[in-house]
Amino acid sequence: MGEPQQTIAVAGSTPFAFVLAGLLAADHGRKVFVIAGPPSPHGVPPPPSLSVAPLTRPETLQLAAANAPDIMRRIAKVAPAAFDRTDLTVHATTPYHATALSHFRHLGAGLGLAVERLPSSEDGLSLRVRDVTRLSPTPFLAHVRQWASRIGLEWVEDRASLSIRRSGAARLGSDDIDQLVLADDEAIFEHLDPNLCQAIGFGVARTAFLAERGHGLTDVDLRLPDGTLLSPCRDGTLLAYADSGDGLADARVAASLPEAADTRQAAVRHYRQLRTHDGGPVVGMPKGSRIYLSVGLGMLDIALAPVIARHICGLGHGLEAEWCGLRTPGRSMAGSLVADIGDGEAA
Amino acid sequence: MTQPHRLGAALPTEFETPLIDRSRPVVFTVDGKTVHGFEGDTVLSALLANGVLSAGTQSGHAVALDAASAPPVTVEGGRGQIPMALCPALDGAQYRTVGLRTAAAPLKSLFSRRGYSLGHDLGAPRRPGGWVDSESDETIETDFAVVGGGVAGLSAALAAARRGFRVVLLEREAVLGGMAVFFGKADGETPPLEAISGLVQEVERQPAISVLVGAEVFDLGQNRLRAVRVTRQAGLPKAHHIAVTFSHAVLATGTDERMPVYSGNRLPGVMGAAALWRLASRYGVWPGESFHLHTATNAGYRIAILGAEAGKSVHRASDPRPDPRTRFIEFCKAYGFRLGWGTQIAKAGSDRGSIEVRLADPVFGGVEAEPVRADALIVSGGWQPALALWQLAGGGLAWDAARHRLVPTGAAGPVVLAGAVAGFLGTPACIESGAVGVARLVGDDPRPIADPQIDPIYESLDGPMTVGPARGRRAPPAWFGPSRRAALAPRPPRGLRAFLVRQPPERPEDVRAAELPDVAGALAAGVLPTGEAADYCRQWCIVPRAFRRGDLPASPDPEAGQLPRYLVGRFGAGQEKWSLRPEQDRILEPGCLVFVNTDDAHPRTAIGVILAGGRGACTALMARTAFGEGDVVYVRDGTTPIPARLRRRE
Numbered sequence: 001m002g003e004p005q006q007t008i009a010v011a012g013s014t015p016f017a018f019v020l021a022g023l024l025a026a027d028h029g030r031k032v033f034v035i036a037g038p039p040s041p042h043g044v045p046p047p048p049s050l051s052v053a054p055l056t057r058p059e060t061l062q063l064a065a066a067n068a069p070d071i072m073r074r075i076a077k078v079a080p081a082a083f084d085r086t087d088l089t090v091h092a093t094t095p096y097h098a099t100a101l102s103h104f105r106h107l108g109a110g111l112g113l114a115v116e117r118l119p120s121s122e123d124g125l126s127l128r129v130r131d132v133t134r135l136s137p138t139p140f141l142a143h144v145r146q147w148a149s150r151i152g153l154e155w156v157e158d159r160a161s162l163s164i165r166r167s168g169a170a171r172l173g174s175d176d177i178d179q180l181v182l183a184d185d186e187a188i189f190e191h192l193d194p195n196l197c198q199a200i201g202f203g204v205a206r207t208a209f210l211a212e213r214g215h216g217l218t219d220v221d222l223r224l225p226d227g228t229l230l231s232p233c234r235d236g237t238l239l240a241y242a243d244s245g246d247g248l249a250d251a252r253v254a255a256s257l258p259e260a261a262d263t264r265q266a267a268v269r270h271y272r273q274l275r276t277h278d279g280g281p282v283v284g285m286p287k288g289s290r291i292y293l294s295v296g297l298g299m300l301d302i303a304l305a306p307v308i309a310r311h312i313c314g315l316g317h318g319l320e321a322e323w324c325g326l327r328t329p330g331r332s333m334a335g336s337l338v339a340d341i342g343d344g345e346a347a
Numbered sequence: 348m349t350q351p352h353r354l355g356a357a358l359p360t361e362f363e364t365p366l367i368d369r370s371r372p373v374v375f376t377v378d379g380k381t382v383h384g385f386e387g388d389t390v391l392s393a394l395l396a397n398g399v400l401s402a403g404t405q406s407g408h409a410v411a412l413d414a415a416s417a418p419p420v421t422v423e424g425g426r427g428q429i430p431m432a433l434c435p436a437l438d439g440a441q442y443r444t445v446g447l448r449t450a451a452a453p454l455k456s457l458f459s460r461r462g463y464s465l466g467h468d469l470g471a472p473r474r475p476g477g478w479v480d481s482e483s484d485e486t487i488e489t490d491f492a493v494v495g496g497g498v499a500g501l502s503a504a505l506a507a508a509r510r511g512f513r514v515v516l517l518e519r520e521a522v523l524g525g526m527a528v529f530f531g532k533a534d535g536e537t538p539p540l541e542a543i544s545g546l547v548q549e550v551e552r553q554p555a556i557s558v559l560v561g562a563e564v565f566d567l568g569q570n571r572l573r574a575v576r577v578t579r580q581a582g583l584p585k586a587h588h589i590a591v592t593f594s595h596a597v598l599a600t601g602t603d604e605r606m607p608v609y610s611g612n613r614l615p616g617v618m619g620a621a622a623l624w625r626l627a628s629r630y631g632v633w634p635g636e637s638f639h640l641h642t643a644t645n646a647g648y649r650i651a652i653l654g655a656e657a658g659k660s661v662h663r664a665s666d667p668r669p670d671p672r673t674r675f676i677e678f679c680k681a682y683g684f685r686l687g688w689g690t691q692i693a694k695a696g697s698d699r700g701s702i703e704v705r706l707a708d709p710v711f712g713g714v715e716a717e718p719v720r721a722d723a724l725i726v727s728g729g730w731q732p733a734l735a736l737w738q739l740a741g742g743g744l745a746w747d748a749a750r751h752r753l754v755p756t757g758a759a760g761p762v763v764l765a766g767a768v769a770g771f772l773g774t775p776a777c778i779e780s781g782a783v784g785v786a787r788l789v790g791d792d793p794r795p796i797a798d799p800q801i802d803p804i805y806e807s808l809d810g811p812m813t814v815g816p817a818r819g820r821r822a823p824p825a826w827f828g829p830s831r832r833a834a835l836a837p838r839p840p841r842g843l844r845a846f847l848v849r850q851p852p853e854r855p856e857d858v859r860a861a862e863l864p865d866v867a868g869a870l871a872a873g874v875l876p877t878g879e880a881a882d883y884c885r886q887w888c889i890v891p892r893a894f895r896r897g898d899l900p901a902s903p904d905p906e907a908g909q910l911p912r913y914l915v916g917r918f919g920a921g922q923e924k925w926s927l928r929p930e931q932d933r934i935l936e937p938g939c940l941v942f943v944n945t946d947d948a949h950p951r952t953a954i955g956v957i958l959a960g961g962r963g964a965c966t967a968l969m970a971r972t973a974f975g976e977g978d979v980v981y982v983r984d985g986t987t988p989i990p991a992r993l994r995r996r997e
Contacts, residue, residue, distance in 0.1 A: 337916030
């Protein structure tokens, strides 16, 4: 008689959560429950995932570069329309962020990325990263349910059926779950003890816009100081994401749009993002809890999903194990050895 | 006759007191073409009276001119855009419509009916009126804002004023009263006209109530609403943007007319029964001499009776309900109309100025062989509570599958619903709901509202929203709603046809903010899962604002002068700062990586990084190594390794 199959519940409704659940089931033979509402291609989607992001820790970029091609090829089989190649333009408008971006530029060149400098203001720096692979959530979400049933994921739409004890031990209905993974910010805000949450990071109000055609952008466009992200879609529309705690989200998007842009808001979604205190990712279990967290992977989330899946299953080794080990939730956030210039990180 | 669609002298009582003054004709131009009308007309009503029935084309098919498709107008000598449905028709004025026009096609225009269309390209990216993005011209502060001047709104305004509150009452139409007259009355009820007259007189006597007619509320947020109202400035119409700040608001916005989904449902000549009633009763406009009525509601039969009384010919009255019962049907029988039940529209098409309707065969299925031809197709598809403002105020929505409509859920802070939008049907209940809404807002215990209905044995319930079968790509679209944002996907060609007949390209999705009737159409058609109705409306039913540029707070520049935190521990716990001197005359910028030899280039093998550069000297963050002062390391700037000599630790 073999050992009983380990059960894992992945809570989260982003493409990363679904891909992580899929990897745990398909590659690691776990019995996986996805705790999320029905995936919908009709809403304003979460930000896209990219094969490259402006970061300053070479090991993160190296892991992403090593894992991105394979995972993206596999997802492309599920949802071919979800992937495309684009350029990424990154702007830094403060000396601090310009310096950070300069560091990224040289790291990127060392890793073989085509990173070019663009004309920009005196204090600022703008870069273009050529030939970035992008996963657009909407076409992926349209196929995810079919794919989930094919690889044996069990979908649990009733989120109330998940109960979590103080220790982090979880039950789904009346069944014990061996491991609970909170795979996106919404799931963390919903299920994690607020004290643990505060120890890791802080919540930021964000707004996602879908804008009509007429924006005039061709590249994915990211502003480092405040994390305003514009992602032009293939149908000519635009997805835009900006901080909205001060009610200035649309002004931030307007500031990122070309002068001649003639576009309007078509749909809006408000959400909260969990930003880590040191700007670096957090993966693993907090001290005294059995809940596995994954926070702050940013646009590299899909590229790093195989690393996280192996870490959950205890199979990470070498650089991966070291990378995950340094990024546990229990690390000291002051003087952190893995601090990074996180998405929208300003202080 | 220059106004072929103006009703003649023989009029039913309901149409006898329009807003127009037939003794005072006006002549003006729209896009250079002469239009005749009467004082009291709007530009839209005068255009319709003159036979301009189409706003333009979308997806290759003509689209009916109505409040949803009418482009904003500008007036020569005036400023800004004005909503066409609110803009008064002034003698001698020169109006221009705003929007892209279709390219001139001389041959096509030779055969088309002259002056029939405004010629707009409605498939082009749509722009809302300029008032959506403008700053308000005036801000009014009040205790109670009441949106909607029907019986429920009038009653709410009175109830609030009687309690000593200041009230602003905003009504989209040029006249108070709403649609109660159209819906008629039940036995024993006060006639709606009488009830309205009493309420209006009382409102006029209340100094605490400011009435703004012709004011369309298009945005509602935190204790603030925005409306556009057409006023006159130096004799010319101007869109006046009003902001109203309030402590409490009552939304008595009534219902929108639902539109069954079938191919050709927005062709010129196709009209909603309620929209037609408004046009006829307020402006004496009725397109064509004959019509086909298709109604899933009892009120719809009234329009057939009123049309017959106005001298129009009813070619057919059809109803998707299998056995509809209403007293109005008995009147229709008395008039001798040809009635057909249990049938829905399979498709509609334009045929030399008339509408050709093919009905689905109620007995054998398929499509009836003999089409019904008439000048107009009047459709009454039921009612969708006008919840757009409720939703903007933060109220919830849910799909009522039994009644095929979105219904309100939850609460919206200081905003309540009253009247038909809250689900009340009878005029007395609507009146009472206005007063009860005010009571609820001020914290009184609201009394229950009785809304007795006639037994369905005598008065059938409204039928469900019908969705016709998908047609080929060449057929006119089956739009989900009046704003024509999305349509039923066309049926793909089958068999040999798929290979032999060249199909027109697929229609690109028109991605823009949605309106509730369009969402209701998509839900009824099963295109949108009903479980997503609330989320979808919350995300898509928004005011389509432009992204406004504005002052942004300066981004903080953290850690100036310190080691950036993203470099802490980058080269191990013992990392240290060194001063370097490049062996070449070169400025090294921050981020250039330092290696032990010229072969290395991978960032993971770097032993340091330049922190700050300058000509002749720079600072680097280095791993603790065996290198010392005077040793040479290699700084990689792009692809070039540059030797640099270590000078001293800092």
